[in-house]
Amino acid sequence: MKITDCVHYVGVNDRNKHRFEGLWPLPYGVSYNSYIIEDEKTALVDTVDVCFFEQYMEKIQRAIGDRKIDYLIINHMEPDHSGAIKLIRKYYPDITLVGNKQTLSMVQGYYGEEGNRLEIKDGETLPLGKRTLSFHLIPMVHWPETMVTYEHTEKTLFSGDAFGCFGALNGAVVDSDMNTDIYWEEMTRYYSNIVGKYGTPIQRALCKLAGTEIKTICSTHGPVWKENIAKVVSIYDRLSKYEADEGVVIAYGTMYGNTEQMAEAIAEELAAQGIRNIVMHNLSKSHDSYVLKDIFKYKGLILGAPTYNASIYAEMSELMEELCMREIKGRYLGCFGSFTWAGQAVKKLTAFAEQVKYEMVGTPVEMKQAMKECTREQCKELAKAMAERLKQDRKS
Ligand code: FEO
Numbered sequence: 001m002k003i004t005d006c007v008h009y010v011g012v013n014d015r016n017k018h019r020f021e022g023l024w025p026l027p028y029g030v031s032y033n034s035y036i037i038e039d040e041k042t043a044l045v046d047t048v049d050v051c052f053f054e055q056y057m058e059k060i061q062r063a064i065g066d067r068k069i070d071y072l073i074i075n076h077m078e079p080d081h082s083g084a085i086k087l088i089r090k091y092y093p094d095i096t097l098v099g100n101k102q103t104l105s106m107v108q109g110y111y112g113e114e115g116n117r118l119e120i121k122d123g124e125t126l127p128l129g130k131r132t133l134s135f136h137l138i139p140m141v142h143w144p145e146t147m148v149t150y151e152h153t154e155k156t157l158f159s160g161d162a163f164g165c166f167g168a169l170n171g172a173v174v175d176s177d178m179n180t181d182i183y184w185e186e187m188t189r190y191y192s193n194i195v196g197k198y199g200t201p202i203q204r205a206l207c208k209l210a211g212t213e214i215k216t217i218c219s220t221h222g223p224v225w226k227e228n229i230a231k232v233v234s235i236y237d238r239l240s241k242y243e244a245d246e247g248v249v250i251a252y253g254t255m256y257g258n259t260e261q262m263a264e265a266i267a268e269e270l271a272a273q274g275i276r277n278i279v280m281h282n283l284s285k286s287h288d289s290y291v292l293k294d295i296f297k298y299k300g301l302i303l304g305a306p307t308y309n310a311s312i313y314a315e316m317s318e319l320m321e322e323l324c325m326r327e328i329k330g331r332y333l334g335c336f337g338s339f340t341w342a343g344q345a346v347k348k349l350t351a352f353a354e355q356v357k358y359e360m361v362g363t364p365v366e367m368k369q370a371m372k373e374c375t376r377e378q379c380k381e382l383a384k385a386m387a388e389r390l391k392q393d394r395k396s
Pocket of ligand 1: 076078080081142143161220221
């Protein structure tokens with residue numbers, strides 16, 4: 001499948017895996033994208049998950065027949081892209097692996113490969129004939145060895161994980177040939193789950209690429225971007241700056257529905273106060289990947305949980321850990337919790353707020369046993385405080 005005059009798409013779709021990295025659900029599957037650039041020399045850009053090697057080889061052979069592949073450009077070493085390196089080398093024993101120092105060390109560590117290799121440095125170029133590639137290191141997007149490759153004639157950026165998203169490709173590969181609706185939410189979920197921790201390196205990478213004219217983005221996951229380049233870059237830019245829309249995520253744990261009633265009371269009052277984006281997640285049901293996605297989207301966050309074993313409900317503990325790990329910045333935080341005989345949940349949530357340095361909004365609400373009118377009023381006050389804080393930003 002040709003996507004430009006010189007680039008073939010040879011990626012594969014994974015609709016079998018339940019969880020990416022063993023962690024993140026894949027309701028629409030995921031694609032592992034790989035590309036071949038044809039000129040006087042041929043270059044393969046990244047590979048695919050090794051489980052798909054047979055169909056990958058068929059695609060390569062359909063694209064270039066018996067031509068040999070001269071170079072394998074390794075933009076990123078995570079095994080969803082590097083997994084087929086060893087087998088590619090068996091089919092193309094003269095192929096030269098192209099990567100930076102860290103990449104080549106990882107190739108040795110993962111696959112014990114010692115054959116032809118070309119170590120490149122940031123900004124170096126590689127002529128293929130009429131076309132030339134240049135390599136640009138963008139460490140920590142998403143691993144330390146990560147780089148992007150730019151083809152100068154057609155202005156194509158092979159971007160690794162950057163600008164990628166979950167979602168297998170359903171027939172078409174290029175955005176202008178498909179309905180892209182499912183990919184936008186899946187891009188935010190991919191970003192927040194996979195690269196969400198690396199906002200600063202992503203900002204650095206965006207600055208580095210800022211003066212480069214790009215007509216096609218070939219990332220390692222999801223559609224090839226032509227029509228939507230500005231939108232995709234803007235999504236990554238906003239997310240990596242931790243910018244968010246007006247709205248509130250209410251994430252809560254509940255065992256018997258009492259804590260959930262507090263969440264309901266807060267949501268009702270937020271709506272009454274004119275907040276339109278309100279997302280509620282029962283943490284026993286929503287997977288963290290969706291909760292994190294919504295926390296990346298919205299500025300307000302209200303967390304609530306019961307006390308459990310003289311601590312906090314485990315699902316909330318896990319979410320707090322995920323949030324710390326991603327270093328999401330600049331959220332407004334409210335909290336509530338419940339207990340039966342000795343309260344701990346609100347203490348843990350308050351300590352968490354201090355740890356992540358979120359702006360605390362309103363007074364934490366602590367409920368003993370079940371909902372009473374005074375608790376309902378406190379929940380409403382918390383919601384009002386959050387709504388007011390969000391509305392202040394409308395003026396700025
Ligand atoms: Fe799709 Fe970081 O690998």
